[in-house]
Amino acid sequence: MxxxxxxxxxxxxxxxxxxxxxxxxxxxxxxxxxxxxxHRWRRKPSPSKEPLAGEVRFMCRADLESVVAIDDAATEDAWGKDDYIRHMSQRMVVAKVIERPGRGRRARTIVGSLVYERHQTWIDLKRIVVGTEYQLHSFGRQLIATLQSNLNKRSLTHIRTTIDERSLPLMLFFRLVGFAAVEAHEGKIVMEYYWDGEPRPYRSELDCRSATQTWQSEVYGDDEETGGLKV
Structure with missing residues (x-):
């Protein structure tokens, strides 16, 4: 045969x-x-290994069209123009954008945005978005770094954000930049980052062994006071 x-x-x-x-x-x-x-061609490296430098500045109304377009393309629950204006009009809310610098004929391009509210001792991160084509290039890390640089032991001690429990990529991103989950309720997960970079997975006012508290087992898989980070 x-x-x-x-x-x-x-x-x-x-x-x-x-x-x-x-x-x-x-x-x-x-x-x-x-x-x-x-194969005579070189394998292209992973985008996550190609960090690109960005420039962070305060957001202005002229940026809203670009920011809303990025938000709409990158997220399912996108903010509209009115949402950004409503938050930016509040006294303690700060909005910033990150741009990819121009080079040659390439114009400066807005690639992401950040909206947060300053409280007396902490920062409430309300929104962070990076364009889909610019993700995995460290632009999100650079936005978070601008907040982390404002933290210190005496005044602003931590950053707090609330995300949908179904947003696994966003949850993993916050874990990579040092955030730890502290609460889970009604389909939302609260995550925090402290000034010294040490995660506080349990809040002091909560009884970690209370039978009425169920978020420990949902997020971490156990009810021990010294449970590890198992997000």
Whole structure:
């Protein structure tokens, strides 16, 4: 039985076919395929290994069109223009954008935005968005770093944010930049980052062994006071 008959029989039986090196060489020769096939192009590195520098500045009304378009393309529960204006009009709310600097004929481009509210001792992060084509290039980390640089032991001690428990990519992003989950209720997860970078997975006013508290097992998988981070 020659190689052609063996292949036809294997296809009819829907079974695999094991060929020797000589048979593969002869088949490649018949099909006019060089053997072994070599790729002459370089493999493109992962985008996550190519951080790009951005410039963070305060958001102005002229940026809203670009920011809303990025938000709409990157998230399911996108903020509209009115949502951004309503938050920006509040006294203690700060909005910033991050731009990719221009180079040559390439114009400066807004690639992400950040909205947060300053409280007496902490920062409430309300919104962070990075364009889909610019994700995994460290722009999100640079936005978070602008908040982390404002923290200290005596005044602003931590950053707090609330996300939907179904937003796994966003949850993983916050874990990567040092946030820890502290609460879970009604489909929402509260995450915090402290000035010293040490996670506080349990809040002091909560009894970690109380039978009425169920968020420990939902988020961490156990009810121990010294439970590890298992998000």
């Amino acid at each position: 020659n190689i052609k008959e063996r292949i036809q029989k294997a296809l009819k039986q829907e079974s695999g076919l094991r060929l020797s090196a000589a048979e593969v060489q002869s088949l490649a020769s018949v099909l006019h395929v060089g053997f072994p096939v070599t």
